[in-house]
Amino acid sequence: MDDLSHNFVFVYRARLHLPFDPGNRYSVPYLWGMTGIGVNAERINPASLHAWADLWQPRFHRALLLPNDMREVFHMAMLVLGLPVNSTDPAHIEAAYLKLRELMPNVRLFSSDAPQVLFITGEVDAGMIWNGVAYLAGREAPAIRFVQPAEGPLLWMDNLAVLKNAAHPDEAHTLIDYLLRPEVARLISETVGYATPNAAAVAILPPEIRNDPVIYPPADVLERGEYQVDLGEAIGQYTDYWERLKAGQ
Known part of the structure; x- marks a missing residue:
């Protein structure tokens, strides 16, 4: 170019x-950024959140926002399990799905549309959020904070x-x-x-x-973060598990 x-x-x-x-x-x-953890400091102490794995804690029952984005959600699960985030190994993909099933009681909703509104209005207490969204939300509501998880952010x-x-x-x-x-x-x-x-x-x-x-x-x-790459035919297995996850199966 x-x-x-x-x-x-x-x-x-x-x-x-x-x-x-x-x-x-x-x-x-054009622009770059990362996905990390957003938290409403009026409800959750940001200092108590250090890692993606913390989102599995029972205190977040029905309080989390996840993006309606299959790759990002599985990327997070792979990080928590210590697996390659772009893995095409069927066993790894299944393990990530099973780990995400454990998280579902804490998930209030999947949404990628104006997620900052859900934080600002208090509909969710914490969850996955893009850093730019967190930055702009923090301008309007200083209680909204961004946590860079220990396992590493999702880079894009x-x-x-x-x-x-x-x-x-x-x-x-x-x-x-x-x-x-x-x-x-x-x-x-x-x-x-x-x-x-x-x-x-x-x-x-x-x-x-x-x-x-x-x-x-x-x-x-940044050294802890990773970008996503094309998964080839393995995307079919991801998609199948994603649909089952959102259907509560």
């Missing part, structure tokens, strides 16, 4: 060549790409180049609460954002 995007040079090298697109043949990093990257059959590929590349301008990338990051992979944009962010560990976590946290 860098031959068609002058501003591609601003992207951190550490945010390139990730497992889902080695060499960035198909994608340009939102990317820009051009469809193979795009009607106007040149214009698409022009848009991508515009979004990579440091001043534009800075504005986007400030507005949505997620980290920009644009090094020049980070340099001009307000210090209170650039130095906020919820948005820009320290290196030791």
Whole structure:
């Protein structure tokens, strides 16, 4: 992509060549972030939450929010079990499913739509949450906190790409180049609460954002995190267990 995007040079090298697109043949990093634990400090002491495994505690009966996202939920279970998060081993997938079945009494609902509202209104006490959502929710309700779990966060990257059959590929590349301008990338990051992979944009962010560990976590946290990759045919087994889990089976 860098031959068609002058501003591609601003992207951190550490945010390139990730497992889902080695060499960035198909994608340009747009925003990145992590999934961790959200908690309402008025109901639960954040200092008492250290790990994903803590969500299995009986005190969270019917109090947790999980995203309506199969990969993220199984990713968490794999971490708790100490298994490879992108495992395609049938035994590992089954073990994660059985572990999640143990969690179900604590789950109030699965939702990925405006999860911050559920925390702010007190409908849930804790659960999985994206760091940007937690950051913005904390602006409105300071009791909403973000915990980086000991087993490691779930890392992800939102990317820009051009469809193979795009009607106007040149214009698409022009848009991508515009979004990579440091001043534009800075504005986007400030507005949505997620980290920009644009090094020049980070340099001009307000210090209170650039130095906020919820948005820009320290290196030791990132070292514990992992990205998801394509699972091939194993996705069928994941999907089967996911449907059974949500059906209460």
